[in-house]
Amino acid sequence: MSAPDENFDTVVVGGGVMGATVAVRLANAGQKVALLERGGLCMQASGVNAGTLSIQIKRAALIPYAMKGWELWRNPHEWLGADAGFNQVGGLTLAFTEDEAEMLTERMEARRQNGAPVEMIGLNRAREIEPGLSDKPLLASWCPMDGYANSYQLGDVFRAKLREVGVAVHEQTPVDRIVRPGSGPSRGNGYTAWSGDRHFTGKRLVLAGGVWLQELLWRDFGLHLPINCRVNQVSVTERMPPIVNTVLGIATSLLTLKQSRNGTILIGGGWQGKGDPERGGYEILPENLVGNLRLATYVVPALREARIVRTWLGVEGNTADVMPLVGDVPGAPDAYIIGCVRGGYTIGPYMGKLLAQYILGQEPEMPLFDPARAVMAETDTTAQATHDTLSA
Numbered sequence: 336m337s338a339p340d341e342n343f344d345t346v347v348v349g350g351g352v353m354g355a356t357v358a359v360r361l362a363n364a365g366q367k368v369a370l371l372e373r374g375g376l377c378m379q380a381s382g383v384n385a386g387t388l389s390i391q392i393k394r395a396a397l398i399p400y401a402m403k404g405w406e407l408w409r410n411p412h413e414w415l416g417a418d419a420g421f422n423q424v425g426g427l428t429l430a431f432t433e434d435e436a437e438m439l440t441e442r443m444e445a446r447r448q449n450g451a452p453v454e455m456i457g458l459n460r461a462r463e464i465e466p467g468l469s470d471k472p473l474l475a476s477w478c479p480m481d482g483y484a485n486s487y488q489l490g491d492v493f494r495a496k497l498r499e500v501g502v503a504v505h506e507q508t509p510v511d512r513i514v515r516p517g518s519g520p521s522r523g524n525g526y527t528a529w530s531g532d533r534h535f536t537g538k539r540l541v542l543a544g545g546v547w548l549q550e551l552l553w554r555d556f557g558l559h560l561p562i563n564c565r566v567n568q569v570s571v572t573e574r575m576p577p578i579v580n581t582v583l584g585i586a587t588s589l590l591t592l593k594q595s596r597n598g599t600i601l602i603g604g605g606w607q608g609k610g611d612p613e614r615g616g617y618e619i620l621p622e623n624l625v626g627n628l629r630l631a632t633y634v635v636p637a638l639r640e641a642r643i644v645r646t647w648l649g650v651e652g653n654t655a656d657v658m659p660l661v662g663d664v665p666g667a668p669d670a671y672i673i674g675c676v677r678g679g680y681t682i683g684p685y686m687g688k689l690l691a692q693y694i695l696g697q698e699p700e701m702p703l704f705d706p707a708r709a710v711m712a713e714t715d716t717t718a719q720a721t722h723d724t725l726s727a
Contacts, residue, residue, distance in 0.1 A: 356687025426481025
């Protein structure tokens with residue numbers, strides 16, 4: 336016998352930074368909101384990333400959104416209710432060859448034109464900013480806004496805020512299926528999300544399931560969303576004397592490194608692990624991990640004396656055009672998607688704000704990113720064949 340259902344204005348599926356932000360803002364506007372998370376709050380991409388809040392490593396078209404997201408992290412009390420360890424230390428992105436220097440200059444000029452406070456500097460200036468830097472870089476870009484926050488604290492901070500504003504938080508609640516209005520045993524005219532014998536019905540539905548959006552959309556809406564999955568490897572060292580002052584990045588790699596206040600150094604991104612969300616199971620690739628560590632010591636020679644304490648994996652999804660999904664589920668009134676934001680830790684809170692504005696009938700401050708461009712209906716034989724291939 337199934338448990339009694341619960342009815343809400345909005346049901347949010349996914350408790351990462353974007354889903355949780357949407358839930359907080361809708362509840363603040365007077366909605367009754369449920370948030371369903373398959374594991375713990377912010378325990379997937381939002382909580383296991385390296386916490387980098389970098390402007391200069393974002394795509395040029397997303398710079399205005401990244402700047403807004405950075406402002407939210409700097410002033411967290413309205414949307415988050417507490418500080419999550421925000422640190423503004425500045426950031427350097429490094430080029431080691433003439434080709435890399437040319438590419439870095441071109442990319443940073445595009446970012447600068449979109450509002451990023453980035454300047455190109457030589458090795459001497461870079462080593463004034465970061466004395467522990469090796470003598471190998473030929474050129475660097477410098478952004479004084481770059482920094483980091485403590486991603487491992489985010490779940491606890493959000494949990495307190497969600498409860499404060501009255502959101503019904505259900506962790507360890509994987510959604511087995513979603514019944515659309517007018518189909519099957521739907522409760523009223525809303526969307527019913529089932530988890531075991533429990534069901535949660537909302538007039539509106541927000542899908543914020545990260546890399547699992549592909550599975551949710553295909554299973555419950557017949558929409559194929561191709562997602563490229565990155566399995567980022569993140570390592571932390573033992574505590575060390577101060578040797579890294581800034582956020583350091585590599586022009587040809589997504590590898591970043593930074594030193595926390597407690598002295599540990601986080602090395603994240605770069606060469607990846609392996610695994611995928613549909614099959615489950617992720618694996619550290621030792622040869623890629625070694626490559627990341629060698630690159631880190633090439634950048635900061637003092638890291639050769641560091642010992643790695645722990646390595647873990649963080650999974651992020653990107654669309655084919657590497658642009659976010661924020662807007663309506665195609666063909667499903669009052670259902671919305673938010674996710675696949677490259678640099679989602681920095682930008683995610685602002686994307687959540689924009690979607691909440693849209694759901695509440697307000698004009699979003701900045702344009703959304705229509706998911707219709709990236710999905711195909713189940714009647715599309717190409718979509719069926721592609722999904723079958725990916726699932727094989």
